[in-house]
Amino acid sequence: MDLxxxxxxxxxxxxxxxxxxxxxxQLDDAALDQEIVHPGAIRGLLIHLVDAHGYWxxxxxxxxxxxxRPATERPxxxxxxxxxxxxxxxxxxxxxxxxxxxxxxxIHYANPAxxxxxYPLRHILAxxxxxxxxxxxxxxxxxxxxxxxxxxxxxxxxVDSASG
Numbered sequence: 001m002d003l004x005x006x007x008x009x010x011x012x013x014x015x016x017x018x019x020x021x022x023x024x025x026q027l028d029d030a031a032l033d034q035e036i037v038h039p040g041a042i043r044g045l046l047i048h049l050v051d052a053h054g055y056w057x058x059x060x061x062x063x064x065x066x067x068x069r070p071a072t073e074r075p076x077x078x079x080x081x082x083x084x085x086x087x088x089x090x091x092x093x094x095x096x097x098x099x100x101x102x103x104x105x106x107i108h109y110a111n112p113a114x115x116x117x118x119y120p121l122r123h124i125l126a127x128x129x130x131x132x133x134x135x136x137x138x139x140x141x142x143x144x145x146x147x148x149x150x151x152x153x154x155x156x157x158x159v160d161s162a163s164g
Contacts, residue, residue, distance in 0.1 A: 001122055003103065007095050009129045014088045015161075016136055016153040017049070021081045023143045023150040032077070036142040043074060045142065049135045050083050056128040057091055059109050060121060 024032070024042060032043040040048075051069055058065040075083075103122040111117050119127075140150050 001103070001126060003095070003098060003100055006103075006122070006125055006129075009155075010091060010095060010125075011162075012155050012158045013129055013132050013136075014092075015158050016150075017084060017088075017132070019150040019153055020136055020139050020143065021046075021077065021084065023148045024077050024139075026148045027077075027143075027146065029076075031146055033074075034146075036145050042139060042142050042146070045135055045139050046077070046080050047073075047075065049132060049139070050080055050087065052131060052135075053084070053087050053091075053128065056124060056131070057087060057094065059107060060124045060128070061094060062107060062109075 024046065027042065032046075033041045035041050047069060051066070055065045098121075103120065103125075105121045106118050107121055107124050108116065108118045136153065140153060143150055
């Protein structure tokens with residue numbers, strides 16, 4: 001996978017997440033916390049989508065990951081979207097600063113269990129994209145079941161919309 005493709009996949013992910021957030025904004029607070037898909041409610045999936053993205057971005061940048069969000073914290077959609085926007089901006093800046101050779105660089109870190117891990121940066125970034133896609137699909141299903149589909153999130157739909 002080259003840098004051009006990685007950047008395009010991240011741009012698509014940002015676009016698709018914006019579609020999801022637009023649909024989520026149509027829900028009231030009670031609907032955000034109703035368990036529609038297993039496991040969890042829409043708010044919990046959004047929190048995980050945002051927090052995991054920040055966690056993996058920190059790993060890719062070889063920085064300390066952010067502290068876990070307290071389980072009792074229930075941010076609203078506007079707060080979560082602002083956090084997503086900030087993460088997307090920082091991700092785009094990080095990707096812009098990469099050279100092709102950087103993708104082979106090995107990233108060392110300890111997982112939450114304290115076990116040593118090491119992967120090439122390209123694998124960390126690919127995981128970040130695919131992990132977000134999984135949860136975005138879960139959110140799209142939950143939103144569709146709640147009567148607020150985010151619409152088509154396909155890569156080629158994004159390509160067509162980006163090209164006018």
